[in-house]
Amino acid sequence: MAWVVGLTGGIGSGKTTVADRFAAKGIDIVDADVIAREVVKPGSQGLDAIVARFGALALNHDGSLARAWLRERVFSQPDDKQWLDDLLHPLIRTRMIQACADAQSQYCLLVVPLLVENNLMTLADRILVVDVDPATQITRTLARDQVSQQQVQAILAAQASRQQRLDVADDVIDNTHTEAELDRQVDALHHTYLTLATQANA
């Protein structure tokens, strides 16, 4: 069982950028977003259950999940949102635990954008928050994605606050500066985590 660092942060804070740095050091990455897609891929128990409830409307022509349709549906029907969360959250949680258990590196990085919102802190031995101010989150997301400022602001408002994340953090990466400065922080944390993982596994 690998020692687990849970990585979280708001939209556009730099989670992927940080995770890539740890991956380059040979650390196994478990990505909640990837797992969330796997549990509803064609042939999965998750997709079968969704089709049993909503019918073929929930499917694209190629048999994959019609995400946009489902998003609209659960947005307008709170009961359906609850049902979907009750279905998918345990599937995702179980897979994340399994993937961390299978990790081969000295510790593993579990990337969970909604760690705080979904109260998944207990999955990690240590919590690392990537922190930037909201203005930087918005600027970087607008530079990266084809979205409006209003859309980014709506997502920010729906996520946990900066303070809520900082409240659960064991470690914080301040990603307001250059990527070179980010590298320095990742290097220092990597050494700390190697020491802590060695102690935990002794």
Ligand code: ATP
């Ligand atoms: P999301 O939750 O929206 O998927 P994220 O937290 O994974 O986002 P990234 O995609 O890693 O965030 O970073 C957001 C954008 O900001 C990317 O285009 C990335 O290249 C850029 N970025 C990250 N860190 C820095 C930095 N220190 N300086 C400048 N740009 C940065």
